[in-house]
Amino acid sequence: MKKAVLLINMGGINSVDEVELFLKNMFDDKYILPMPKPIRKVVANKIITSRIDEVKENYKLLGGKSPLTDISKSLAKKISDKIGMDVYLAMRYVPPFSKDALLECKSKKVEELVIFSMYPQYSTTTTKSSLEDIYDICKQIDYAPDFTIIESYYDDSDFIKLIAQSIIDATKGKDTKEYTLILSAHGLPQSIIKKGDPYEKHIYATVGAIKLALACSKVEFKEIKLAYQSKVGNAKWLEPNLVDVIKDSTNKKAVVYPIAFTVDNSETVFELDIEHRDIALESGYEEFIVVKALNDSDEFVEFISRRIECSL
Numbered sequence: 001m002k003k004a005v006l007l008i009n010m011g012g013i014n015s016v017d018e019v020e021l022f023l024k025n026m027f028d029d030k031y032i033l034p035m036p037k038p039i040r041k042v043v044a045n046k047i048i049t050s051r052i053d054e055v056k057e058n059y060k061l062l063g064g065k066s067p068l069t070d071i072s073k074s075l076a077k078k079i080s081d082k083i084g085m086d087v088y089l090a091m092r093y094v095p096p097f098s099k100d101a102l103l104e105c106k107s108k109k110v111e112e113l114v115i116f117s118m119y120p121q122y123s124t125t126t127t128k129s130s131l132e133d134i135y136d137i138c139k140q141i142d143y144a145p146d147f148t149i150i151e152s153y154y155d156d157s158d159f160i161k162l163i164a165q166s167i168i169d170a171t172k173g174k175d176t177k178e179y180t181l182i183l184s185a186h187g188l189p190q191s192i193i194k195k196g197d198p199y200e201k202h203i204y205a206t207v208g209a210i211k212l213a214l215a216c217s218k219v220e221f222k223e224i225k226l227a228y229q230s231k232v233g234n235a236k237w238l239e240p241n242l243v244d245v246i247k248d249s250t251n252k253k254a255v256v257y258p259i260a261f262t263v264d265n266s267e268t269v270f271e272l273d274i275e276h277r278d279i280a281l282e283s284g285y286e287e288f289i290v291v292k293a294l295n296d297s298d299e300f301v302e303f304i305s306r307r308i309e310c311s312l
Contacts, residue, residue, distance in 0.1 A: 001146075004086040004110040005308060006101055007076055008130040009118040011091030012068025012265050018094050019056050023048045025093035031129040034192070047232075058270050068265040069096070072118075075263070075296040075304075082305040086110070092130050099137045106143040114148045114308050118262050120159065121202035122152040124195075125188060148311050154202040155209045158306070162299050164213035167257055170291040171219075179253045179287070181214075181221040182245060183207050185260040186267060187228035187237045200238060206259050222251055229276070230267055242276060247283050254280065257291045262300070264293045 013022050027033055027044035035043065059065065072089050080087040086108070088101035105113060115134065119126040131149065138144065153159045171179065185203045193200050207226050214221070227242040246254070256276070258268045273290045280288040294300035 001111045002109055003112040003114065003312070004088065004105050004108070005079065005083075005114045005116060006088050006090040006098070006105075006134070007072065007079075007116050007118055008090045008098070008127070008134070009068070009072065009092070009263065010126065010130075011094040011096075012066030012072075013059055013094055014065050014069055016056050016059050016064050019059060020048065020052060022093045023052060023055065029092075029125075029129055031125045034195075058266065061274060062266065062270055066266050067269060068263050071263050071295050075301065078296055078298075078301040079305055079308070082301055083308060085114075085308075090115075090130070090134065092133060098130070098134050099141070102134065102137050102143060103141060105145065106141060110145060112146040112148065114150070114311060116150045116304060116308060117152060119260070120152060120262060121154040121185075121199050121206060121260060123188065123192075123199035123202075124197050125192065125199075127151050150307055150311055152202065153307065155205045156307075157209070157213075158303055160206070160209040160213050162294055162297075162303060163210055163257065163259065164217060164219075165299070166291055166294065167210075167214065167255065168217060168219055170289055171255055176219055176221050176255075178251075179221055179255050179289075180249055180251045181224045182227050182242070182254055182256045183210060183224065183259045184227050184229050184242050184256055184272065185238075185258075187231050187241070190236045190238060193238065203259065210257075210259070221255070222253075225249075229271055243279060246276060246280050246285075249283075252283070252285045253287045254285060255289045255291065258293055261293045263295055268293055 013019055027047055028040065033040045033043055076087040076089055089096045090098035090101045115131065117127045167181065188199055211224055225245055227240055227245040228238045229242040231237045231241060256272055258272060261268055277288050
């Protein structure tokens with residue numbers, strides 16, 4: 001049986017010209033804006049109109065694109081070389097889209113697809129949305145492969161060890177007892193959590209596992225805090241908000257790790273390393289260290305490859 005792998009993610013803007021496409025596709029997602037489609041379209045248009053210019057300017061500060069696609073391509077190639085299978089990117093909102101990958105898999109007569117979620121914690125707004133997109137496209141193109149799905153790994157001990165080691169490496173030569181470790185997760189409206197989305201529980205589990213892993217490595221921080229970033233609009237979102245955590249902290253040395261992301265993107269390189277760094281500096285911080293995501297590191301390649309091989 002011929003097999004291939006899909007790495008699912010929301011996607012990263014590849015040029016400033018893709019900003020509108022990304023926003024339109026994201027806000028047309030029923031899991032992002034859970035409301036009847038006609039109302040969703042009106043609300044989406046208002047949000048896009050109000051945000052598009054600002055988002056474009058933000059991406060210009062990043063050189064005109066997100067780093068996510070290039071890093072993901074490198075990651076996919078390394079995994080493919082490791083396991084001897086074709087590995088495709090299947091992005092939700094911008095190219096390379098899931099449909100392109102599925103059409104190629106169909107043309108190559110791939111009979112089993114291993115879907116690996118690049119979202120460590122499961123949410124309806126990320127993993128479920130991406131999976132349903134794949135199922136819908138398969139129906140459209142009359143393609144019926146077998147699926148093996150690795151949908152989350154938020155408390156996988158090997159995954160947690162990689163995060164802990166990344167934090168340790170980023171603070172090498174420093175007295176960690178002088179620093180606050182902020183574990184930052186992408187936020188969600190509380191209304192989505194109340195409908196049964198497990199994301200917040202998964203985030204808590206990730207945080208607890210990281211604390212344990214650091215303790216086992218005898219690495220001690222002054223304090224470890226959870227925060228949520230990327231809030232949009234006036235609705236009530238998961239708390240505490242990262243901005244408040246930064247401003248309210250009496251300790252002015254911080255290390256930030258993006259626990260909801262495995263690949264660096266605009267939320268890490270712009271929000272954390274530019275926007276929130278500026279807020280920290282304005283609040284009198286002496287140091288504000290943003291740790292890179294796992295990206296295409298050899299250790300993360302090994303982790304994903306092992307999870308894929310164990311699933312077959």
